[in-house]
Amino acid sequence: MSKKPRTAITPTRDENFPEWYQQVIKAADLAENAPVRGCMIIKPAGYAVWENMQRIFDGMIKDRGVENVYFPLLIPLEFISREADHVDGFAKECAVVTHHRLEKDENGKLRPAESAKLEEPYVIRPTSETIIGEAMSRWIQSYRDLPMKLNQWCNVMRWEMRTRMFLRTSEFLWQEGHNAFETAKDARDDALKMLEAYRIFAEDSLALPVITGEKTVDERFPGAIATFTIEAMMQDGKALQAGTSHDLGQNFAKSINIKFQSREGDEEFAHTTSWGISTRLIGGMIMTHADDDGMIWPPRVAQHHVVIIPITKDDTDNDAIMDHCSALSVQLKAQGVRVRLDDRDMRTPDKMWDAVKRGVPIRVEIGGREAEEGTLTHVRRDIGRDSKTSCSIVEFVDDAHNILDDIQCSLFNKARAFRDENIVDVANVADIEAHFKAEKIGFVRADVGVLDDDAYAQIAKTYGLTSRCLPFSDDGKKVLIGKAY
RNA sequence: CGGAGUGUAGCGCAGCCUGGUAGCGCAAUUGCUUUGGGAGCAAUGGGUCGGGAGUUCGAAUCUCUCCACUCCGACCA
Numbered sequence: 001m002s003k004k005p006r007t008a009i010t011p012t013r014d015e016n017f018p019e020w021y022q023q024v025i026k027a028a029d030l031a032e033n034a035p036v037r038g039c040m041i042i043k044p045a046g047y048a049v050w051e052n053m054q055r056i057f058d059g060m061i062k063d064r065g066v067e068n069v070y071f072p073l074l075i076p077l078e079f080i081s082r083e084a085d086h087v088d089g090f091a092k093e094c095a096v097v098t099h100h101r102l103e104k105d106e107n108g109k110l111r112p113a114e115s116a117k118l119e120e121p122y123v124i125r126p127t128s129e130t131i132i133g134e135a136m137s138r139w140i141q142s143y144r145d146l147p148m149k150l151n152q153w154c155n156v157m158r159w160e161m162r163t164r165m166f167l168r169t170s171e172f173l174w175q176e177g178h179n180a181f182e183t184a185k186d187a188r189d190d191a192l193k194m195l196e197a198y199r200i201f202a203e204d205s206l207a208l209p210v211i212t213g214e215k216t217v218d219e220r221f222p223g224a225i226a227t228f229t230i231e232a233m234m235q236d237g238k239a240l241q242a243g244t245s246h247d248l249g250q251n252f253a254k255s256i257n258i259k260f261q262s263r264e265g266d267e268e269f270a271h272t273t274s275w276g277i278s279t280r281l282i283g284g285m286i287m288t289h290a291d292d293d294g295m296i297w298p299p300r301v302a303q304h305h306v307v308i309i310p311i312t313k314d315d316t317d318n319d320a321i322m323d324h325c326s327a328l329s330v331q332l333k334a335q336g337v338r339v340r341l342d343d344r345d346m347r348t349p350d351k352m353w354d355a356v357k358r359g360v361p362i363r364v365e366i367g368g369r370e371a372e373e374g375t376l377t378h379v380r381r382d383i384g385r386d387s388k389t390s391c392s393i394v395e396f397v398d399d400a401h402n403i404l405d406d407i408q409c410s411l412f413n414k415a416r417a418f419r420d421e422n423i424v425d426v427a428n429v430a431d432i433e434a435h436f437k438a439e440k441i442g443f444v445r446a447d448v449g450v451l452d453d454d455a456y457a458q459i460a461k462t463y464g465l466t467s468r469c470l471p472f473s474d475d476g477k478k479v480l481i482g483k484a485y
Numbered sequence: 486c487g488g489a490g491u492g493u494a495g496c497g498c499a500g501c502c503u504g505g506u507a508g509c510g511c512a513a514u515u516g517c518u519u520u521g522g523g524a525g526c527a528a529u530g531g532g533u534c535g536g537g538a539g540u541u542c543g544a545a546u547c548u549c550u551c552c553a554c555u556c557c558g559a560c561c562a
Contacts (some may be wrong), residue, residue, distance in 0.1 A: 008523080018556095037554085094561070161560055162488090168562070241562060280562055311521055349523045356523095367521060377521090483561090 007292035017236040020027040022165070027357040028295035031165050034242050037284050038163040042279070045358060046166075048303035050173060050279060054153060056205050056300070057175065057277070060197050065178060066149040071131050073155070073267035074122035078234040079130040083462050089222025091128045093159040095170075097122040124157045129223070129248070129274055132178045140260050140270060144183050146188070151177040166238070166283030167485050170417070174278035180258060180270040184249065187271035193249040194275040195228040198202055198243040198417040201277070205406055206285055207298035208232045210242055213469030214476065216451060220400070221274075225249035231468045231480065233419040234287035237441025239468045243472030245275035271397060283485075288415050289382075294346040294379050295359025299404040304340040306400065307331060309351050311367035324403035333395050337404075356381065361407045362400070382414075384406050424478070429455045434462040442467060443482040451479060 008021045013355045025031055033039075042050065058068070073098055081087050101116030114451045125131070132150060140148060157171045160328055177194060181187045195212055202208040210230035220227045224246040232242045252258070253269040262268045266464030289296045299305055310325045312318040322343060340360070342351050365377045377395055380387040380403065391399075422442025426432050432444050436459070452457045459465065460481075468480040 033554090037506085071547060089561095156562095158561070160562095162558090171560075244562070276562075278562060314486095347523080347524080351522095355524050365521080369521095482517090 008353055009098070009292050015386075018164075020292070022216060024290045024306040024357075026287075026292055027166055028290075028359055030282070030286075030295075032463050036158070036170075037175060037378075038160060040165050040169050042173075043120075045303055045454070048284065049282060049285075049297065049301050052301040052303070053205070053281065054175075057197075057201050058153070060201060061151055061175070061177065061194075062151075064193065064197060065147075066151045066179070069132075069150045069152050070154065071125075071135070071152060072126050073125060073129045074126070077123055079122050079134060079256075080123050082130060083223045083252055085251070086129065086223035086255075090158070094126055095157050095159055096300060097123040097124065101372055110237050125154075126156055126158045127152075127180065127274075128152065128156075128176055129252055129272075130256060133258055133272070135253050136178070136272075137256050139180050139259045140258055142261050142425050143263050146260060146270065147178070147179060147181045147186065149179040151175055163251065166279055166286070167325075168280070172278050172280065174276050176276045177273075179273045179275075180253070180273070181273075181440060182260070182262070182268075187249070187463060188247050188274050191226065191228055191245045191273045191275065193471070194273065195230065196244040198230050198245065198275070198277060202230055202232070202242055202281070203412065205298070205300045207279060207300075207415060208242060208281070208288055208411040209412060209419050211469065211471050211473075211480065213471040213473075213480070215244075215469055216467045219467065219469075221246045223248060223251050224274075226252065230326075230400070232284055233422060233442065233482075234290065235418065235485070236285070236287070237422050237443075237482070239443065239466075239480075239482045240280070240284045240287070241282055241468075243275075243277040246270045246273060278419070287485075289411050290359065293384075294357030296411065297359040297361060299361045299408045302359070303363055304360050305338045305404055306362045306364055307355045307358075308339060308341045308345065308357065308364045308366065309342065309348065310341075310350055311365055313368070321366060321368055321371045325366055328366070328376070328393055328397070332400060335397060337400050339435055361404060362408070362475070364396070379466060382411060428454050429459065432465075433459045433463075436465065443480045444475070445471075445480055446477050447475055448479045450481075 009020055009027055013020050028045060029043055031040045031042045034041045080090065080094070084168060098118055098121045099112035099116050100118060101113040102110045103113040105111050110278060114314060117225045136148060153175045155171055155173050160168055160170055163169050177191050183191060194222050199210055199212050202210045210229055210232050212228070215227040215229050216454065221244065226247040229241055230243045232240045234240055250271055254302055255468050259267055260270055260271040285298065286295060289298065308325050308329055310321045312321055325341055329339045332339045344351065352363065359381060361381050363379045363381065370376055374393050375389050375390055378396060379385070391479040422434065424442065424444055426435060426444045426446050429450055432450065435444050451467060464483050465481050466484050467485065469477045469481055470479050
């Protein structure tokens with residue numbers, strides 16, 4: 001009876017954005033809740049995207065002179081407590097390891113053995129500044145040892161009160177970079193350089209338009225003297241902090257004792273930075289690009305660029321079609337196109353909707369007649385039916401990369417246009433209140449002075465507003481304000 | 486930690502108020518039909534109703550008590 005076209009995802013974005021988000025993850029088969037509180041199981045379709053992200057960004061950081069390392073999951077409790085602000089920031093959300101053996105209780109159930117209680121507990125890393133800093137304090141003796149630029153790809157754990165898949169889970173995957181320098185200027189430049197790397201990565205690879213800027217003091221990383229951020233806007237107008245880069249000044253160097261002998265022969269503390277991006281970016285891509293039919297992946301990180309769906313019939317010679325599809329698959333792979341030939345024993349319409357929900361950028365369909373003629377039909381996920389095109393196989397193989405680039409580009413442009421439409425300039429606190437009272441979405445941009453206004457503090461609380469950043473483009477004179485994930 | 490919910494088949498749920506043979510939809514399996522686009526019909530398999538205790542001739546249902554999870558706040562990438 002409904003005139004509304006049937007969507008693959010229910011509810012739609014308009015009906016219930018948070019629930020829609022969960023359903024997209026399920027439909028695209030990216031992840032599911034784990035039997036561990038607040039944790040998720042990342043399934044093959046989700047992990048493949050993370051691997052692509054890692055591969056691209058790992059290349060970028062190596063180009064910037066950073067080397068990869070691996071430090072332990074467990075951090076001695078005493079390390080965490082060294083930097084005062086850092087403790088305050090993370091103490092509330094640390095998982096702690098206190099025992100090293102299990103034993104059976106009187107009911108035969110396992111419990112930690114009292115006799116195996118650790119003298120000093122370990123903290124499961126919420127971030128690794130302290131343990132990497134401890135190593136740096138031994139590795140750095142002279143200005144000749146600087147700069148030292150280290151990164152690790154790992155998991156961290158923060159015992160969050162409330163979790164949402166990809167956006168905020170107790171355990172998440174990320175990279176954390178930790179660099180040390182001779183001078184304050186070198187460190188500041190580096191923090192900005194790595195932020196710029198994040199901007200390039202987010203925009204070019206993930207098609208996420210971001211605003212670069214500095215966080216206010218309240219939003220700063222615990223222990224940093226400055227935190228820089230890339231902020232993205234989701235389709236519901238909320239902000240997502242997509243990556244941060246911190247200038248730690250000498251705070252950590254002093255508390256962890258990272259000292260070096262300077263060119264002048266003096267003993268000085270190093271200036272350090274740290275920077276991280278996480279699996280949260282996957283959540284950002286979902287909330288930026290997906291639609292009411294499911295996921296739409298930016299080609300550069302998509303698990304598959306192209307899915308080939310053979311249109312088979314029971315009463316015909318399907319081997320010919322399958323051979324033809326395999327041959328196409330080989331040709332495309334030779335061009336560096338990531339292809340999936342969907343030869344599963346399933347109904348064709350189900351395969352097609354599966355490809356739609358999974359967000360494969362290009363869907364290729366080949367039926368018996370097309371196989372004979374050497375043609376195919378292809379459809380762009382981001383446009384849908386209207387982009388249905390028939391062409392020769394040769395033509396498609398030649399053109400595949402162009403189509404993928406065009407999809408990448410239009411996803412970015414669409415997201416950027418949406419974001420720009422939803423940032424409005426406001427003159428004062430009353431304007432800010434009027435905006436959010438009217439349930440308008442997006443960010444407002446105001447003079448940075450409003451943050452000191454008592455009236456602003458009131459409405460920020462009422463409407464759940466946070467300052468996102470002081471954009472570099474406004475020279476730190478303006479602040480972007482919005483709701484956030 | 487505050488407020489509100491939910492735990493029944495792989496998934497989504499009804500049944501509970503008013504106790505009396507364990508149900509529905511989807512998925513799965515099998516068969517037939519259908520086939521350029523989320524198919525139809527038929528059959529089949531699958532559950533100690535979150536755990537424990539109590540009331541009762543009898544508990545998914547009533548009582549008590551644990552436990553887990555979800556949502557809304559506070560906290561955060």
